[in-house]
Amino acid sequence: METQELQILVVDDERDIRDGCERILTRKGYQVTKASNGEEGLKLLEKNHYTLVLLDLKMPGMDGLEVLPRIRRMHPETLVIIITGFATIETAIEAMKNGAYDFIPKPFKPDQLRIVIDRAVERKRLTDEAKRLEQERLRTLQDLDMEKSRTRTIIHALPEGVMVSTPDARVALMNPAFIRMLDLNGASKPGEAIDHYVADKDFCDLVATASQGDLPEGQESLAYNFDVEERQFFMAHSTPVMSDMGECLGAVTVLVDITELKMLDRLKSEFVSQVSHELRSPLSTIHEQLAVVLNDLVQDAPAEQQHILSRAKEKTQGLIALIGDLLDLSRIEAGLVMKEPEPVEISSLLGGVVDFLGAKAKGKKQAITLTLPETGLPPVPADPQAVESVIGNLITNAINYSGEGSLIEVIGDVDADCVRIIVKDNGFGIEERHLAKIFDKFYRVKNEKTRFVTGTGLGLRIVKEIIDSMGGKIAVESKFGEGSTFTVHLPLHQE
Numbered sequence: 001m002e003t004q005e006l007q008i009l010v011v012d013d014e015r016d017i018r019d020g021c022e023r024i025l026t027r028k029g030y031q032v033t034k035a036s037n038g039e040e041g042l043k044l045l046e047k048n049h050y051t052l053v054l055l056d057l058k059m060p061g062m063d064g065l066e067v068l069p070r071i072r073r074m075h076p077e078t079l080v081i082i083i084t085g086f087a088t089i090e091t092a093i094e095a096m097k098n099g100a101y102d103f104i105p106k107p108f109k110p111d112q113l114r115i116v117i118d119r120a121v122e123r124k125r126l127t128d129e130a131k132r133l134e135q136e137r138l139r140t141l142q143d144l145d146m147e148k149s150r151t152r153t154i155i156h157a158l159p160e161g162v163m164v165s166t167p168d169a170r171v172a173l174m175n176p177a178f179i180r181m182l183d184l185n186g187a188s189k190p191g192e193a194i195d196h197y198v199a200d201k202d203f204c205d206l207v208a209t210a211s212q213g214d215l216p217e218g219q220e221s222l223a224y225n226f227d228v229e230e231r232q233f234f235m236a237h238s239t240p241v242m243s244d245m246g247e248c249l250g251a252v253t254v255l256v257d258i259t260e261l262k263m264l265d266r267l268k269s270e271f272v273s274q275v276s277h278e279l280r281s282p283l284s285t286i287h288e289q290l291a292v293v294l295n296d297l298v299q300d301a302p303a304e305q306q307h308i309l310s311r312a313k314e315k316t317q318g319l320i321a322l323i324g325d326l327l328d329l330s331r332i333e334a335g336l337v338m339k340e341p342e343p344v345e346i347s348s349l350l351g352g353v354v355d356f357l358g359a360k361a362k363g364k365k366q367a368i369t370l371t372l373p374e375t376g377l378p379p380v381p382a383d384p385q386a387v388e389s390v391i392g393n394l395i396t397n398a399i400n401y402s403g404e405g406s407l408i409e410v411i412g413d414v415d416a417d418c419v420r421i422i423v424k425d426n427g428f429g430i431e432e433r434h435l436a437k438i439f440d441k442f443y444r445v446k447n448e449k450t451r452f453v454t455g456t457g458l459g460l461r462i463v464k465e466i467i468d469s470m471g472g473k474i475a476v477e478s479k480f481g482e483g484s485t486f487t488v489h490l491p492l493h494q495e
């Protein structure tokens with residue numbers, strides 16, 4: 001505390017004492033005001049605030065003992081130091097009981113006064129500091145409390161379902177949207193394990209895995225779509241919550257109701273499938289008629305007209321392929337295409353497709369090699385036509401997206417409890433930024449090399465849908481300008 005800030009009032013009827021105190025204290029840098037009796041002192045106290053009051057006990061008129069309680073009432077923080085003669089020490093003690101801070105007996109030496117004042121100033125500094133700290137603590141607590149209730153209000157108001165779980169997959173918090181979405185009104189109190197609230201086992205497994213922070217390398221959250229009796233559809237994302245020390249404290253799961261989107265998607269698929277059906281036969285007729293015209297009727301027509309007609313025939317062929325893909329995809333998406341699984345001999349299936357597409361590859365002076373283990377491959381439970389479509393699509397892409405003279409390698413082997421099929425080319429390759437999207441519907445990479453390759457952007461989507469429905473996996477690695485490798489895992493046993 002700066003000494004200048006300290007205002008000291010000396011109330012004493014003895015002029016020498018008043019002036020003496022003033023001299024000593026002013027030299028120390030304090031601001032000193034003097035009063036020669038109790039009444040005068042109180043008047044000054046009514047108008048000003050003093051840090052310290054030096055108060056004489058024995059004064060004519062109103063004495064110190066009378067003045068003290070009034071100072072205490074007016075300024076409870078002001079420290080009062082009693083100035084007292086030896087004879088009145090007992091009264092001074094009495095005054096201290098009534099709230100005076102200290103006393104100094106008369107006559108006193110300058111040093112004695114300085115010591116008493118310094119002690120009082122130090123005390124004042126400490127109480128101010130304690131008060132400041134207490135206020136800070138209260139403010140922090142208040143802030144925390146406000147922050148807590150603000151966060152609670154936000155979580156409660158979110159339209160998405162939010163659920164917080166502990167590392168042992170117990171529910172710690174559910175917001176109203178989560179309770180409403182899963183119709184949990186009967187069991188809306190948290191505290192139980194997640195499977196107490198939600199029947200879908202895979203969802204509960206996902207929450208348990210995320211709650212333990214058990215995520216695959218490089219993944220920040222787990223995603224899962226599920227439905228309740230095919231009536232309501234949800235998309236869930238579970239993210240582990242890690243402490244600063246890297247310890248997993250549980251998980252936050254966000255649930256989004258995608259029922260409307262699903263319905264819309266279904267309607268769209270039905271529409272696409274209907275339109276495709278309607279278009280397929282007239283288009284096929286046009287295509288056949290164009291073929292007849294080209295073969296039989298316009299042999300003698302000028303080359304330019306023949307060129308126009310053959311372009312038209314190519315275009316209809318492209319449209320027929322697109323419609324075929326669209327129909328396949330909508331059937332796969334509707335879960336209609338997959339037949340009852342039967343044991344499929346992947347080796348011979350691979351051999352068949354490689355032979356069939358070998359001719360196409362030869363046309364581009366490309367070579368296809370097939371490598372299989374000597375012991376052959378164990379059968380995979382699947383729909384053979386669907387597996388053929390997967391392999392056919394991958395090898396066709398390898399041929400289409402590689403230049404003349406390229407090499408395409410097809411490898412079949414066993415990897416853990418799966419048959420692994422690798423289709424590798426040294427063709428155009430795919431830039432990193434496209435890799436995650438090539439399995440999306442209608443996604444095609446457009447660049448100088450792919451410009452002249454016709455396609456629909458549906459092939460890899462169909463491949464992915466089929467593999468997903470079999471519980472398998474597909475991955476791609478590629479380097480632009482060097483080639484691509486697609487790796488498929490098909491499980492040997494059905495779940």
Ligand code: ADP
Nearest residue numbers: 397398401438444445455456457458459460484
């Ligand atoms: P489409 O071949 O009809 O365009 P796909 O879904 O089969 O559709 O493939 C999507 C895109 O992925 C292709 O347009 C192509 O750009 C890229 N692609 C697929 N396979 C390969 C490959 N082996 N090499 C390079 N690019 C490929």
